[in-house]
Amino acid sequence: MLIVVKLIFNISLESSKTHSISVILQKNNNIMLQIQFIRENKEFVIERLKIKNFDATDIVANIIDIDSKRREAQIKSDELLAKLNQLSKEIGDLFKSGKQTEANTLKEQVAQLKAEAKIFADSQEQYEHEQQQLIVLLPNLPHSSVPIGKTAEDNKVVFSEGDASNLPSDALPHWELTTKYRLIDFELGSKITGAGFPVYTGKGARLQRALINFFLDEAIAHGYIEVQPPYMVNEASAYATGQLPDKEGQMYHATLDNLYLIPTAEVPVTNIYRDVILKEEDLPLKNCAYSACFRREAGSYGKDVRGLNRLHQFDKVEIVQINTQEESYKTLEEMKEYVASILRKLELPFHILRLCGGDISFTSALTYDLEVYSKAQQRWLEVSSVSNFETFQSNRLKLRYKDATGKTKLAHTLNGSALALPRIVAALLENNQTPDGIRIPKVLVPYTGFDMITL
RNA sequence: GGAGAGAUGGCCGAGUGGUCGAAGGCGCGCGCCUGGAAAGUGCGUAAGCUCCAAAAGGGCUUCAUGGGUUCGAAUCCCAUUUUCUCCGCCA
Numbered sequence A: 001m002l003i004v005v006k007l008i009f010n011i012s013l014e015s016s017k018t019h020s021i022s023v024i025l026q027k028n029n030n031i032m033l034q035i036q037f038i039r040e041n042k043e044f045v046i047e048r049l050k051i052k053n054f055d056a057t058d059i060v061a062n063i064i065d066i067d068s069k070r071r072e073a074q075i076k077s078d079e080l081l082a083k084l085n086q087l088s089k090e091i092g093d094l095f096k097s098g099k100q101t102e103a104n105t106l107k108e109q110v111a112q113l114k115a116e117a118k119i120f121a122d123s124q125e126q127y128e129h130e131q132q133q134l135i136v137l138l139p140n141l142p143h144s145s146v147p148i149g150k151t152a153e154d155n156k157v158v159f160s161e162g163d164a165s166n167l168p169s170d171a172l173p174h175w176e177l178t179t180k181y182r183l184i185d186f187e188l189g190s191k192i193t194g195a196g197f198p199v200y201t202g203k204g205a206r207l208q209r210a211l212i213n214f215f216l217d218e219a220i221a222h223g224y225i226e227v228q229p230p231y232m233v234n235e236a237s238a239y240a241t242g243q244l245p246d247k248e249g250q251m252y253h254a255t256l257d258n259l260y261l262i263p264t265a266e267v268p269v270t271n272i273y274r275d276v277i278l279k280e281e282d283l284p285l286k287n288c289a290y291s292a293c294f295r296r297e298a299g300s301y302g303k304d305v306r307g308l309n310r311l312h313q314f315d316k317v318e319i320v321q322i323n324t325q326e327e328s329y330k331t332l333e334e335m336k337e338y339v340a341s342i343l344r345k346l347e348l349p350f351h352i353l354r355l356c357g358g359d360i361s362f363t364s365a366l367t368y369d370l371e372v373y374s375k376a377q378q379r380w381l382e383v384s385s386v387s388n389f390e391t392f393q394s395n396r397l398k399l400r401y402k403d404a405t406g407k408t409k410l411a412h413t414l415n416g417s418a419l420a421l422p423r424i425v426a427a428l429l430e431n432n433q434t435p436d437g438i439r440i441p442k443v444l445v446p447y448t449g450f451d452m453i454t455l
Numbered sequence B: 001g002g003a004g005a006g007a008u009g010g011c012c013g014a015g016u017g018g019u020c021g022a023a024g025g026c027g028c029g030c031g032c033c034u035g036g037a038a039a040g041u042g043c044g045u046a047a048g049c050u051c052c053a054a055a056a057g058g059g060c061u062u063c064a065u066g067g068g069u070u071c072g073a074a075u076c077c078c079a080u081u082u083u084c085u086c087c088g089c090c091a
Helices: A020-029 A033-039 A044-049 A057-096 A100-135 A174-181 A186-192 A205-222 A234-238 A266-271 A328-345 A392-397 A421-431 A442-448
Strands: A156-161 A257-260 A277-279 A285-294 A313-321 A352-356 A366-374 A379-388 A400-402 A407-408 A410-419 A437-439
Touching: A033 A044, A033 A057, A033 A100, A044 A057, A057 A100, A156 A174, A156 A328, A174 A421, A205 A285, A205 A313, A205 A328, A205 A410, A205 A421, A205 A442, A234 A266, A234 A392, A266 A285, A266 A313, A266 A392, A266 A410, A313 A328, A313 A421, A328 A352, A328 A366, A328 A410, A366 A421, A379 A421, A392 A410, A410 A421
Parallel strands: A277 A400
Antiparallel strands: A156 A352, A285 A313, A313 A410, A352 A366, A366 A379, A379 A410, A400 A407
16 A cells, blocks of 8 residues: 655745744744643643643643633734724725725724734734743643653663573673774764764674664564655754754754754654644554764763763664554554564563653653663663654644544654664674674674674 | 746646635545446535634634735735756766
8 A cells, every 4th residue: 555645845934044943933823722722621731740740830820821811812803803804895895886985984994993903913922922932841741651750760661571691791891892893983983073973884884784774674564664854954843843942952953054953863754744634544654764863962971971872973763653642552552562573683682661750751641762781781771762742743743634524633643763773783792792703683694794793 | 056937725727906715627525316336416625713611603814934015915015935947066
């Protein structure tokens, strides 16, 4: 079956290269679907956000207050505009029947009304703007199954598989293996660009390419349609998936053209569906994409960033799905299982965490992290994060679908890494080291063209 | 980068100041016709906000985006974005 999706790139940013986020918010003034929910479920919103350790009491109260002012202003402005429209018609009729004088009298009246209407229209716009500014401060509501907790310590292990206990105690960490086998040159990357931009060489480079192809082929075999997105996005896209305004400092910003380097392919791929109304029968929509990812990771330091653990530029294959509100959690489970199946094929020991309220992201309703165990580092490495955003992104994207009854609803968006390369590479190198070299898992051999990395 | 021409609903396409949220066609939905289908035929078919307890129904906004002229703008003016054609440059 071929799914044809109409892509509407209705990017309407004005010329100025210096405009702020708030300008966009103003333009997208019909992102207000969410306000009804907040208005009608005030207490519920506040309660749920406590799970994310977020006190929304003041913001919500403020939003609702502004909302009633906004609506008041709209009622007034609408009334006046309606009157204006009617008078304009009358003037037209009067001119046609030659009644110039009467028409001119009406014109004066209209001028008066117009000035009055403008006042209300302006304040309506102002309120809308203020309200939007506040609404974007609210994180997504966590799903009811999100565990209570403050830090990563409180995440719940929901699944565990594989055994990493058979490594010798003198196993080397990957940053030593990559040097020993000349797979990655971190210093060379520093010379060319800076820390966190490694140069992959020889079999190291070939391993990268092999993994990317393996991940893409797997995804395609599971029904995902591959796309190759741009690596830079505009402000509207970054906003729609929630990178802006929340994580502005995380992205590299090309200021001259006001474009952002993507921190993940999720951003451009999800934005394919910005301003789109799908049909229910088109769902679920499944895309996969390889991209380089760029993250400033401001504030990171120490052993967490050693070697491949945290990079400014890395490779990742991302999977994205769009589904109905009813089906999205089934989809989330399916995606989680899919990522687990890849880890299994790579013969890596892993476990799956359900993130607690304190650790789950701003935009997500429910997230599973998949972590691979590295004996050499004696720690778990996060290699994938699979999330259901429910309507949080689609609300900003204006991504909707018509259900069977013809009603237009917000779609649910989901995505996950499948997978992020650096930590997979780290785990593969560390866990597969033998006295004779590093063993390549069977599934990868057709892709790499070699089954051992030797000196 | 230079010159020119465009941007209208799910799609194609008409529309140069009021009667235009927008002709006509395609597509889609419902019905009629048919033993069933095709053809034919009739009706319907944008989104957001808002009023109303809700439905029905009303109001406002939207013809790339923003601003301007006008009593009144899809239509006129300005800026921007973007598409196409030609030239230049280039992997």
